[in-house]
Amino acid sequence: MLRIIVASMLAAAALLHAPVSLGKGSSGTLTCTVHSVHDGDSMRVRCPGERGTIALRMEQIDAPELQQAYGTRARDRLRELCPVGTPVTIQASGRDQYGRLLGNASCDGRSVNEEMIRAGAAWVYNRYVTDRSLYALQDEARAARRGLWAGRNPEAPWRWRWRYQQR
Template identity: 50%
Template sequence: MSAAILFCLIVGISDGDTLTARCGPADAAQTVKVRLAEIDAPEKAQPFGQRSRQALAALCFKRPATVSVQTKDRYGRAVARVECDGLDASAEQVRTGVAWVFDRYVKDRSLYALQDEARAAGRGLWADAAPVAPWEWRSARRNYRL
């Protein structure tokens, strides 16, 4: 599936960085679970988690999209850059302050400028005095359960 470009309709939004797409011709469309590449959004139970999901829904839900698959993740989801209405969903989530650049996986360094701009403007999660990155939030919860 890597390096594939799919033409899809976004039919579901799980959270701020995961969506469901119906791709291909109507008579042979396939459902694809997609993780937005290079970003990490707050978890649903985390502060700004619902806001992040809502922002992605406003951008992509029930809209045609171009899904540029880069790889698959360990859960079998396509990891992709997704364009909805000509806007890059990963970049928009970062620009509006509802997702972080995922340092561990980022390739598009221009995302950092968008994150810096959102932070300086206090947009979204950057309005919080001490926002917690999703990977740190997940790690703390894993360690707490031990």
């Protein structure tokens, strides 16, 4: 009986330390480290047990493209929230069409997705939003003219990309 208990405990310990499977249907909570921040809604993270880095795309938000008005400031805001080397907790929900991990991220106990909207550094991504409370944060940022909302006619990134692709 003791052998069975010990074997069960060893098997459970091995599962706890096994590499995180980040396959196509990835979901669950991961704790990783920020490796780099590319723009206002994506970063590369290093997760325990994984080789190399993993591309993470914040779900439900869409930040301006780097070439777009406010794009570099949105990236810089994300870098402030999640500096390189910082632990990041990711509530993963799957992968996008480019193979990036999708999720809600938290750095220093703060929801990055919410903070980017609250700061006026990103839009609620209408096409993919599931948390309707993000709209209230966006409305507050717009009313206070924070971030991109201080501009005269801020253009949603999905519209900007569509317009840019039409050229």
